[in-house]
Amino acid sequence: MQDQAEKLREMMERMGAPAALEKPTGPSSCRLIAVTSGKGGVGKTNISVNLALALAHKGKNVLLFDADMGLANVDVMLGLIPQYTLLNVLNGQKRLSEIVTEGPGGIKIVASGSGGVQELADLNESQRAKFLDALMELQHQAEVILIDTGAGLHRNVLAFALAAEEVVVVTTPEPTALMDAYGMIKILHRERRDPQIHVVVNMASSPSEADEAGQKLVVLAKRFLDLKVEYLGFLLRDPGMVRAVKEQKPVMLSSPMSPSALSLARLADGLLSGKSGAVDGNLFQFFKKVTQIFVGKD
Ligand SMILES: Nc1ncnc2c1ncn2[C@@H]1O[C@H](COP(=O)(O)OP(=O)(O)OP(=O)(O)O)[C@@H](O)[C@H]1O
Numbered sequence: 020m021q022d023q024a025e026k027l028r029e030m031m032e033r034m035g036a037p038a039a040l041e042k043p044t045g046p047s048s049c050r051l052i053a054v055t056s057g058k059g060g061v062g063k064t065n066i067s068v069n070l071a072l073a074l075a076h077k078g079k080n081v082l083l084f085d086a087d088m089g090l091a092n093v094d095v096m097l098g099l100i101p102q103y104t105l106l107n108v109l110n111g112q113k114r115l116s117e118i119v120t121e122g123p124g125g126i127k128i129v130a131s132g133s134g135g136v137q138e139l140a141d142l143n144e145s146q147r148a149k150f151l152d153a154l155m156e157l158q159h160q161a162e163v164i165l166i167d168t169g170a171g172l173h174r175n176v177l178a179f180a181l182a183a184e185e186v187v188v189v190t191t192p193e194p195t196a197l198m199d200a201y202g203m204i205k206i207l208h209r210e211r212r213d214p215q216i217h218v219v220v221n222m223a224s225s226p227s228e229a230d231e232a233g234q235k236l237v238v239l240a241k242r243f244l245d246l247k248v249e250y251l252g253f254l255l256r257d258p259g260m261v262r263a264v265k266e267q268k269p270v271m272l273s274s275p276m277s278p279s280a281l282s283l284a285r286l287a288d289g290l291l292s293g294k295s296g297a298v299d300g301n302l303f304q305f306f307k308k309v310t311q312i313f314v315g316k317d
């Protein structure tokens with residue numbers, strides 16, 4: 020665990036800390052929440068999609084931003100075939116507002132397109148400024164922007180996780196996933212002095228197993244990092260979640276009264292009732308940080 024964290028620390032130092040923001044803009048009430056994990060395949064995309072739907076169901080104007088370049092991405096899970104993706108914005112063919120796709124349940128979606136996020140690294144200064152200006156439009160389109168990231172301590176994941184005001188760290192109760200989740204929390208703590216971290220335990224076999232795992236992370240973060248991490252809640256292992264992926268119909272839509280859907284609704288409640296709403300999200304600053312982190316090369 021320590022090795023992994025140390026390695027990443029070195030990598031972050033090579034990348035250089037994000038430079039000071041030159042172009043501050045007024046605060047916005049838009050909340051930026053990155054969903055990430057240490058270990059892969061722990062359920063980030065499923066949770067992002069369903070959490071977005073749950074928040075929309077509670078009356079929030081939600082935009083789901085796919086920052087994952089993996090194959091099992093947001094549009095596949097929703098059975099959507101987006102006509103345009105972030106790639107079209109990066110190569111100047113489309114404005115960002117033109118690629119926002121209407122998803123089910125009233126959510127909006129920005130699809131990544133394979134390789135799209137990586138291309139942020141290749142923008143020159145003026146392209147980057149243009150891109151950031153375009154991104155300003157997004158914050159007027161949503162109250163909550165959920166960002167589904169890839170897994171692990173890679174720059175393309177960290178850029179989003181480090182830039183977001185709030186981070187949902189997803190883990191399973193398995194020791195390896197917990198260790199990697201702790202590694203991610205440690206990095207967030209080192210690189211951002213005030214990370215607001217919510218832990219979600221997924222695929223637990225019982226509530227007590229989930230609670231034990233969640234509390235473990237809370238205690239570890241407190242004891243070794245002196246960091247307050249919030250245990251937001253859990254989802255049990257549910258064959259219905261697997262079926263939902265195959266059928267490309269998220270549980271929040273296909274079985275809204277199922278235990279998993281109810282757990283997801285509770286997670287959404289937790290996010291909405293927390294103090295997190297007080298954070299001043301600013302999309303311009305957020306993406307400026309993201310692209311600054313990207314621009315550093317290994
Ligand atoms: N609560 C659950 N119960 C059962 N299976 C689940 C649950 N949550 C997710 N899964 C399954 O786990 C697999 C991985 O889920 P998902 O793609 O959401 O993970 P991920 O963290 O986004 O992965 P990656 O790191 O590759 O982006 C999927 O096959 C999904 O159906």
Ligand SMILES: [Mg+2]
Nearest residue numbers: 063064087089
């Ligand atoms: Mg994923």
